[in-house]
Amino acid sequence: MLEIPYVSRTETGPDFTMEVYLDFANERLRVDDFRGSALSAADRVRELAKEHSCSKVFIKTRWEDVGALLSRGYMIEGVFKGYFNGSDAYSLALYFTDERRTSEYWMEEDEILHQVGQMDSASKIPVLPDGYSIRLAEKMDAKKLADLYRIVFPIYPTPMDQPDYVQKMMEEGTVFQVIECGGQIVAAASAEINSAYNNAEMTDCATLPEHRKHGLMKILIHALEEELISRHIYCHYSLARALSFGMNAVFHQLGYEYTGRLTKNCNIFDKLEDMNLWVKPIGR
Structure with a gap:
């Protein structure tokens, strides 16, 4: 059920x-x-x-x-x-x-944000390595996506480990980009589209640990941005775990702006965590 x-x-x-x-x-x-x-x-x-x-x-x-x-x-x-x-x-x-x-990790998260801010923004998108391919997900991918999220996240704010839920999201308009290697989905990200206000949340970002050295998430987010722009959706945003150097670096390097931190906003990974807000309103 x-x-x-x-x-x-x-x-x-x-x-x-x-x-x-x-x-x-x-x-x-x-x-x-x-x-x-x-x-x-x-x-x-x-x-x-x-x-x-x-x-x-x-x-x-x-x-x-x-x-x-x-x-x-x-x-x-x-x-x-x-x-x-x-x-x-x-x-x-x-x-x-x-x-x-009360956040027990606020100072550590500030330091992560400071380190991320020292990196170049708007960096080049990595080239997809040999043996990897990228595409939009289809409903038939729901089980493979659910398996990916189950492996990557012990706890997640939504039941992304359930194929029926993933398929329901697709039916409601959420767009997934996936990267495959050897016939397996090794990384994925989604854009949850708000059609009433013409914005989209970049979310559900997951990469299998053994594939995290290739910058796959930058490639996925960039591909989602291009898909959204083709649909005339120009406000893109994301909530990234404040304790994740990698995800905050991805959004900073893709030209997103840090605009706040939401204290203990959701259950993710292994506890209630603070989430950094990154926004990219195209054209502003």
Whole structure:
């Protein structure tokens, strides 16, 4: 049976409406947008978070509503540049426990970010080595992709180790690029497309350990960017594990801009981890 990682529901009040994601795997409540009164929406979000034992609320909002959310105890964690059809979205968070609010690795992550910042940005895309090939994934690849994510990630925010879930993502419009070697998928990444706001999240980045010396992830992300641009989607962003030097370096070297860090944002690899936000609004 397909495991559903979250429940999506529409919440409305006398002066607001919003789509809420109860994200049980990551113990959080997420709102990607709302209309109407920010104060009323924030009050309802707090009620829902308490009701479902969420330790974090994560909201993307427009600049004009930031002040209202700050007055309700939220804090700004990052900026999704160009998210709303070219206009910026501000990532605000509200925490309900000291444990969720506190990062034990913040200084180490700052040092990683500093080291990444010393590297050249907008570097050349590596050449695919002999014996490797790249292509868009198809539905028939769902099982091979699920196997890849199961090997690479002991814990992941979504059930990418389930072929049915991977296939469902494809049916809903998520685009995967894969690299093969010897008939095996050895690396993959996806672009989760938001057709309402014409943006895409670069995510689900995974490479088998024995193939990590070739810069395959740069090749995959670049290929996804070209696919998105062909579809007239110009806002590309990603959330990278703040403790991963390699993934942060990939986005920096591909010309993405660091625009914030989301504290203990999701369960990934082996624990709740801080995620660095990298954004690349094409043309800005």
